[in-house]
Amino acid sequence: MTVLSLSKALNEGMRKAMEDDPKVLIMGEDVGKLGGVFRVTDGLQKDFGEDRVIDTPLAESGIIGTAIGLALRGYRPVCEIQFDGFVFPAADQIITQLAKMPMRSLGAIKLPVVVRIPCGGGIGAVEHHSESPEAYFTHTAGLRVVACSNPADAYTMIQQSIRSDDPVLFFEPKRRYWEKADIDTTSTDWWTPLHAAKVVRQGADVTLLAYGPMVKTCLEAAAAAEEEGRSLEVVDLRSLNPLDEPVVLESVRRTGRVVVVHEAPVNSGFGAELAARITEQCFYHLEAPVLRVGGFSTPYPPSKLEEHYLPDLDRVLDAVDRAFGY
Amino acid sequence: MTVDASRGAEAPPELVQLLTPEGERVEHPDYDIDLTPEDVRSLYRDLVLVRRIDLEAVALQRQGELGIWASLLGQEAAQIGSGRALTDVDMAFPTYREHGVAWCRDVDPVKLLGLFRGVNHGGWDPQEHNFHLYTIVIGSQTLHAVGYAMGIQRDDANAATIVYFGDGATSQGDVNESFIWASVFNAPIVFFCQNNQWAISEPLEKQTRIPLYRRASGFGFPGVRVDGNDVFACLAVTRKALEAARTGQGPTLIEAFTYRMGAHTTTDDPTRYRVASELEAWKLKDPIERVKAYLFKNELADQAFFDSVDGEAGQLGADLRRRCLAMPDPQPLDIFDHVYSEPHALIDQERAQFAAYLEGFER
Numbered sequence A: 001m002t003v004l005s006l007s008k009a010l011n012e013g014m015r016k017a018m019e020d021d022p023k024v025l026i027m028g029e030d031v032g033k034l035g036g037v038f039r040v041t042d043g044l045q046k047d048f049g050e051d052r053v054i055d056t057p058l059a060e061s062g063i064i065g066t067a068i069g070l071a072l073r074g075y076r077p078v079c080e081i082q083f084d085g086f087v088f089p090a091a092d093q094i095i096t097q098l099a100k101m102p103m104r105s106l107g108a109i110k111l112p113v114v115v116r117i118p119c120g121g122g123i124g125a126v127e128h129h130s131e132s133p134e135a136y137f138t139h140t141a142g143l144r145v146v147a148c149s150n151p152a153d154a155y156t157m158i159q160q161s162i163r164s165d166d167p168v169l170f171f172e173p174k175r176r177y178w179e180k181a182d183i184d185t186t187s188t189d190w191w192t193p194l195h196a197a198k199v200v201r202q203g204a205d206v207t208l209l210a211y212g213p214m215v216k217t218c219l220e221a222a223a224a225a226e227e228e229g230r231s232l233e234v235v236d237l238r239s240l241n242p243l244d245e246p247v248v249l250e251s252v253r254r255t256g257r258v259v260v261v262h263e264a265p266v267n268s269g270f271g272a273e274l275a276a277r278i279t280e281q282c283f284y285h286l287e288a289p290v291l292r293v294g295g296f297s298t299p300y301p302p303s304k305l306e307e308h309y310l311p312d313l314d315r316v317l318d319a320v321d322r323a324f325g326y
Numbered sequence B: 001m002t003v004d005a006s007r008g009a010e011a012p013p014e015l016v017q018l019l020t021p022e023g024e025r026v027e028h029p030d031y032d033i034d035l036t037p038e039d040v041r042s043l044y045r046d047l048v049l050v051r052r053i054d055l056e057a058v059a060l061q062r063q064g065e066l067g068i069w070a071s072l073l074g075q076e077a078a079q080i081g082s083g084r085a086l087t088d089v090d091m092a093f094p095t096y097r098e099h100g101v102a103w104c105r106d107v108d109p110v111k112l113l114g115l116f117r118g119v120n121h122g123g124w125d126p127q128e129h130n131f132h133l134y135t136i137v138i139g140s141q142t143l144h145a146v147g148y149a150m151g152i153q154r155d156d157a158n159a160a161t162i163v164y165f166g167d168g169a170t171s172q173g174d175v176n177e178s179f180i181w182a183s184v185f186n187a188p189i190v191f192f193c194q195n196n197q198w199a200i201s202e203p204l205e206k207q208t209r210i211p212l213y214r215r216a217s218g219f220g221f222p223g224v225r226v227d228g229n230d231v232f233a234c235l236a237v238t239r240k241a242l243e244a245a246r247t248g249q250g251p252t253l254i255e256a257f258t259y260r261m262g263a264h265t266t267t268d269d270p271t272r273y274r275v276a277s278e279l280e281a282w283k284l285k286d287p288i289e290r291v292k293a294y295l296f297k298n299e300l301a302d303q304a305f306f307d308s309v310d311g312e313a314g315q316l317g318a319d320l321r322r323r324c325l326a327m328p329d330p331q332p333l334d335i336f337d338h339v340y341s342e343p344h345a346l347i348d349q350e351r352a353q354f355a356a357y358l359e360g361f362e363r
């Protein structure tokens, strides 16, 4: 067992993937000498060289576009987008090319490209550094979209994503980068499949559905609710596309109440997708409508206001109260 | 606002030319080419056959067999010249108009029709032909090509990449990013811009105020402008640029100065924006006629040769037409194929649901 922070777990996961497969490349702005602005790629260039850990020019479309070309040549690029808000210049390459080229080639082309995106708020950053753009990409067929929430998942999921023959958008909860956990790096027995959701806390009364940074918040809310005699189940979705529907539906059927929690704006967010699917398939099991807790329909606010914008324990518990009110 | 035309795209073209519109062979100090009579006849055949494929496709579209077609009329020399400069291991990244390059890469012409008939989005195996899929989003493929070239570098392979794009594409961010990438990584790539003067209805002046080939110098690599209607010059210039790429000298931008004689696509109406005299002037520079004149003048081919090429073109056209009409429609459940390489639960679920729905009609 090794104690690793989430960022170090990602680093170790990538290191392992690079050792296992010489075709794995890291590329992005400042990923080399600096080790990335969050140091997630720290030390990799020193050990694997500039040809495998590529400091790129400052151009996101260029990063994804050339990664596609490298993948066409048999490489497995892992791209870092420095911050969530900067994925948009690359959105064209991701949506029109990365997602669709395999299908356009009738399966002749595989694009094993991973796009790592540090996402979400809570670190007091300036504009464009705290966003949650996942719904733009879950809407695009051909991409897999996953989000890790803890060091152990970070370590396994990054390796699984790199091994996947499909393009993967990999969301990293930046405010959880520094949280630590014990990880067994010697065995693969404990690995959950990349696309499986996990019940991270069992409960009987309400299901909290979350991913990425909000999983921890939901666990804290569940612990607090227990003191009030309420039993909350927390499901970490881990994968948004594909969604592990059976695990979600099974939990909802048991509890009859659902609160979806994410940082992204509620309006047209991923929670809307979950609410619709649950309503369609668990209508008669529901004791209350599916409730959503998330960001407002506003741009992410200046950091002095972010504590009001980001769902916290109280907002989650407030929604739980409402779920009991029906 | 006044525009200083002397700085603009109006500046006289400094062209590399080896064969004049009248079919006279001329020399150029930097670009020489040694072609046997057989080579020239072969290039002529390519030009004629590719034009025939294009004309047949336009006719098929007019008859409702293709949804749309992007004609290469007038650009045959640029495509055949550059395409024939490639070796088997070189990789080509096209736009949607590179039917001549596809021909050089041995892609069955009927496969080019699939995209335009609506049967598929691609239709050939890019790895088999070292000819990537057509790319509709303007400029996207330039970055893929540079990435691929960076892969060649890492593989230490004796190969190069060529990427095609239009004059309109040079305004795109991706194309400029690809110039930067290629330059700073010294990637083995040739940028081949077919400046056909028009991006749909937008003339060149709407994209640039300097000749396009000069853009390269700002990015730190050489640019050269070639007579895009001169197949000899296109071949010579591309060969040299590919060789430079293969030997570690980095990228080159080639601007093939040519003209789109047809409409942008079959849905376009050039009479709304283009004067007829412009087309008439360019017809005098036709890429096929000048090779024909050269062959005639130098007695390298007789009428029987020209007749046999025409005959072959006729057959190719008829064959293409027959096989286009015979192309099967895709099946409804094909929608769900190849979206992912690995199993995907939601796709599987939707496929099953849709299959059940379709079966409902059969009962």
Ligand SMILES: Cc1ncc(C[n+]2csc(CCOP(=O)(O)OP(=O)(O)O)c2C)c(N)n1
Pocket: B097, B136, B137, B138, B165, B166, B167, B168, B169, B170, B194, B196, B198, B199, B200, B260, B264
């Ligand atoms: C990103 C993007 N914007 C707009 C279009 C629509 N469009 C298709 S072709 C074209 C003009 C392209 O001109 P150019 O690059 O000169 O190439 P040409 O077709 O003339 O060879 C446009 C605007 C597109 N396909 N992609």
